[in-house]
Amino acid sequence: MSLDSDVIVDRRRLRRKLTFWRVAAVLIAIGALSVVGLVMSPRGRTALTTSGSIARVNIEGLIRSDQDRVEALERLENSGAAAVVVHINSPGGTTAGSEQLYDSLTRLKAKKPLVVVVEGLAASGGYITAIAADHIVAQQSSLVGSIGVLFQYPNVSELLKTIGVKVEEVKSSPLKAAPNGFEPTSPEAREALDALVKDSYAWFRGLVKERRGMDDAQLEKVADGRVFTGRQAIDLKLIDELGDEKKAIAWLVENKNVKKDLPVRDYRLTPQFGDLTFLRTATSIALDAVGLGAIARQIEHAGVTHAVDRFGLDGMLALWQPAGGN
Known part of the structure; x- marks a missing residue:
């Protein structure tokens, strides 16, 4: 023992x-x-x-x-x-x-x-x-x-309509979280996005013009x-x-x-x-x-x-x- x-x-x-x-x-x-x-x-x-x-x-x-x-x-x-x-x-x-x-x-x-x-x-x-x-x-x-700016987002509204799904939402204003991809993009939402893209594009163009010493004519040739x-x-x-x-x-x-x-x-x-x-x-x-x-x-x-x-x-x-x- x-x-x-x-x-x-x-x-x-x-x-x-x-x-x-x-x-x-x-x-x-x-x-x-x-x-x-x-x-x-x-x-x-x-x-x-x-x-x-x-x-x-x-x-x-x-x-x-x-x-x-x-x-x-x-x-x-x-x-x-x-x-x-x-x-x-x-x-x-x-x-x-x-x-x-x-x-x-x-x-x-x-x-x-x-x-x-x-x-x-x-x-x-x-x-x-x-x-x-x-x-x-x-x-x-x-x-x-x-030289350009892009805003892309998927829109599945037609697909949701086909399969019978509807996304409900409550929001504070029409442009809140727009576009959301679940419904057709409204003209107002597209206009807001267009303003964003154009503003960023203007910034990009101005940067190129300044840094590369271009005039307006030269910039137009390359900024499309x-x-x-x-x-x-x-x-x-x-x-x-x-x-x-x-x-x-x-x-x-x-x-x-x-x-x-x-x-x-x-x-x-x-x-x-x-x-x-x-x-x-x-x-x-x-x-x-x-x-x-x-x-x-x-x-x-x-x-x-x-x-x-x-x-x-x-x-x-x-x-x-x-x-x-x-």
Whole structure:
């Protein structure tokens, strides 16, 4: 009987020791990853990757409001980078997001010599981004322009009528939440939307006219919503030079007194190793490795929910899309 009691006590001690070392392993792993996170934090990464170099910034895909991007560009303002080359390949996005990015690049340009390279496409909001720079370089086959504003919304009123569904609503005034897509758009609602689009379009046109030094006649040639190839765009004053990154750097050397042969290093605008996403993932892996998988799954779920919340393209659009595109 005494022997059985000793075995039980030993097992309990062993279990406590195992739990202790599991917890200790997790804490050590998290501590080590935190140190790596600090070293590779946005501020630390900026110092490591841009000091004494030309920073390469990539703007790709749909442009929407992004506070992380604003803060990343603010860090770049105060970094040791000698200059900035902004590569753009974007069909645009929301007018608010494009304006935010334009303002961020304008502030950055006040601190660092900055040039834009159009890789494949700088249309609508992508072109708003490009004209923040004093010099725009594009390849001959690049597409630029699409100066215009769009407001789209689905209208399913005919479909609802077909299936016998009617949406009832009580609202404070006729134009509240109009158009709603559940009923035919009233002339008053269409007029209100038209005023919004025209006001944003006037802002876009004025920005292009000012930044590209165009007169009214020149502006009319390019402000009808079309895109132009790089070869066409240079004669229309939409860009300044045909070429690639080498041409852009040559312009910086010649016009902005940037030292020749400086290395060009990528500067990421989206958080990676130094953000909470990395730490969250690493912590999840560490917990999983020591048998605490349930906690790990909860951490991963929190990350996925945050990522899903970031997708959305609401509001007025400065966006170019070829006819028939998806």
